Amino acid sequence: MLIGYMRVSKADGSQTTDLQRGELLAAGVDPTQLYEDKASGKQEDRPQLANCLKALRSDDTLIVWKLDRLGRDLRHLVNIVHDLTDRGVGLNVLTGQGAAIDTTTASGKLVFGIFAALAEFERELISERTKAGLASARARGRRGGRPYKMTPAKVRLAAASMGQPGTKIGELCKELGVTRQTLYRHVSPTGELRPDGQKVVGIGT
Known part of the structure; x- marks a missing residue:
């Protein structure tokens, strides 16, 4: 047919x-x-x-x-x-x-x-360019991948807010522009910084 x-x-x-x-x-x-x-x-x-x-x-x-x-x-x-x-x-x-x-x-x-x-051939060229770009970025001290959605200021605000009993997680996430998963990956429910949050604010680096 x-x-x-x-x-x-x-x-x-x-x-x-x-x-x-x-x-x-x-x-x-x-x-x-x-x-x-x-x-x-x-x-x-x-x-x-x-x-x-x-x-x-x-x-x-x-x-x-x-x-x-x-x-x-x-x-x-x-x-x-x-x-x-x-x-x-x-x-x-x-x-x-x-x-x-x-x-x-x-x-x-x-x-x-x-x-x-x-x-x-086109796929191989794109792959080679990507690898070369990442190697060049690493040589300049940069790492590939998506940037953090959480900034130091956002992490500090989240830590201060999470420690308050009246904080509504949904509203806090909306204000910060992040998901609940991202928020809890950086800050605990009691406001303590988790490893990812410490990394963003520069603690231990």
Whole structure:
């Protein structure tokens, strides 16, 4: 079975899928097997794409007008096609830069293999840059990871407040902009500093 997917970036009526629909129908897709999203290509939440991918079965072929209608980026595209391939589903791109991709043919599989290699190369480059950045930061005395949500001032305020019988934990967390878990990780219910809290205010370092 042939199943088609269409997408335009705007839902305000300024863009339509008429051209894509016509090309997909001409390629043999039944009108009842067309899925359409009106969302940016960078947007993760594309419900009709999700429905389309779920509807595909072994020996089906997914047909798109252009490659950029399908994936958010190269890695997303590669992941989609790998999943389709594992399920025995083909992909056929009708026009544009990806028109040579038809994973139901040997030459199309070769072209997609090049795409997959480029995506892997991109992942390795990002990994190398991240490692180099962390090494450089450590050399300057900085550590990677997310910064503390608790500042020294917040820890001291929390310690003073937690020691008061009338303190409402929910209101204190809201004022500090932290969760209960974060609060209790730094300060005990009686207002004593825990190891994380001591670290923030510089005690013992």
